[in-house]
Amino acid sequence: MIIVLKPTASPEQIEHICDSLTALGLRPEISRGVKRTLIGVIGDEDVIRNAPLRAMPGVEDVVPILKPYKLAGRELQAEDSVIDVGFGVKVGGGSLGMIAGPCAIEGEEILFDIARSVKAAGANILRGGAFKPRSSPYTFQGLGEEGLKILRKVGDELEMPVVTEVMDPRQVELVERYTDIIQIGARNMQNFNLLSEVGRTRRPVLLKRGMSATISDLLMSAEYVMAAGNRRVILCERGIKSFDPSTRNLLDLAMVPNVKQECHLPVIVDPSHATGRPELIPAMSLASIAAGADGVHIEVHSIPEKALSDGQQALLPEQYAEVMSQMKRLAAQLGRTVPEAHGQRA
Ligand code: PEP
Numbered sequence: 129m130i131i132v133l134k135p136t137a138s139p140e141q142i143e144h145i146c147d148s149l150t151a152l153g154l155r156p157e158i159s160r161g162v163k164r165t166l167i168g169v170i171g172d173e174d175v176i177r178n179a180p181l182r183a184m185p186g187v188e189d190v191v192p193i194l195k196p197y198k199l200a201g202r203e204l205q206a207e208d209s210v211i212d213v214g215f216g217v218k219v220g221g222g223s224l225g226m227i228a229g230p231c232a233i234e235g236e237e238i239l240f241d242i243a244r245s246v247k248a249a250g251a252n253i254l255r256g257g258a259f260k261p262r263s264s265p266y267t268f269q270g271l272g273e274e275g276l277k278i279l280r281k282v283g284d285e286l287e288m289p290v291v292t293e294v295m296d297p298r299q300v301e302l303v304e305r306y307t308d309i310i311q312i313g314a315r316n317m318q319n320f321n322l323l324s325e326v327g328r329t330r331r332p333v334l335l336k337r338g339m340s341a342t343i344s345d346l347l348m349s350a351e352y353v354m355a356a357g358n359r360r361v362i363l364c365e366r367g368i369k370s371f372d373p374s375t376r377n378l379l380d381l382a383m384v385p386n387v388k389q390e391c392h393l394p395v396i397v398d399p400s401h402a403t404g405r406p407e408l409i410p411a412m413s414l415a416s417i418a419a420g421a422d423g424v425h426i427e428v429h430s431i432p433e434k435a436l437s438d439g440q441q442a443l444l445p446e447q448y449a450e451v452m453s454q455m456k457r458l459a460a461q462l463g464r465t466v467p468e469a470h471g472q473r474a
């Protein structure tokens with residue numbers, strides 16, 4: 129339910145409503161809009177239905193939240209969410225998060241090398257996997273904590289926020305310690321325990337769309353994170369399964385405006401995993417910006433043939449610099465900006 133408050137509702141009345149809801153075991157979510165203040169009521173549907181909401185002083189109307197994603201949907205929050213990921217970088221509301229880096233963290237020297245080049249090109253978030261969800265148990269699985277330490281060191285030295293994947297609820301605390309943004313990979317998009325666990329952290333979450341997930345599935349997964357207390361979710365389109373093997377996955381670009389109709393969270397596109405083909409990445413990156421994406425995620429490696437994971441889809445640093453300069457020009461034309469990462473970890 130959404131409680132629509134009277135324009136004249138006093139702070140004391142709002143506090144009284146929130147206290148009454150809490151006493152019923154419900155969770156009030158205050159949303160202060162330009163014209164009206166709303167209180168979203170989250171919790172057991174039966175309790176909500178029977179609660180005397182209309183009778184509370186200051187209440188003008190009570191309307192149901194129609195969509196199942198109550199916190200991620202626009203009914204309760206009409207304005208776009210803008211997510212501060214640290215180092216002066218905001219994602220959403222016209223500010224683009226440009227994520228770049230290798231698929232996996234392979235060592236300090238090579239990560240410094242790649243990170244310096246992508247930062248010089250304008251990337252404002254550094255990526256690198258320390259725990260890799262590989263299709264085969266016999267391939268490189270990532271450097272684990274050693275990788276996280278390297279990522280942190282490079283991010284701090286080059287003044288960039290970092291993002292890395294967590295695959296196991298037992299490792300959330302460890303990953304949270306080192307990273308600025310916690311990535312949930314496509315394969316874990318519906319690992320609900322993992323979603324709730326990252327929902328209890330205070331770091332923004334990059335939630336990648338599952339390869340067979342509908343948009344509604346994705347939004348419900350975002351809801352899991354938000355319901356656990358963490359509102360800072362960034363969605364990521366990374367391609368879905370299709371019948372056509374000519375690209376690694378099928379990039380669903382229409383998903384960007386489609387999601388934005390329903391949901392206030394920022395949406396980033398990952399053309400690297402979506403296409404799997406470096407020569408298609410520049411065109412799809414520009415198309416993502418044109419479609420309204422709040423950022424683009426691209427895998428970059430200085431020696432793709434020696435990469436321990438996803439080398440076949442990595443852009444070379446100079447290719448990344450070229451596409452970044454085009455994306456920055458297009459973004460500027462569309463009135464959007466790419467903030468420069470700087471400063472220290474919050
Ligand atoms: C990745 O970002 O390296 C990755 C494994 O992505 P996805 O979960 O989208 O396959």
Ligand code: MN
Nearest residue numbers: 231427437438
């Ligand atoms: Mn990868």
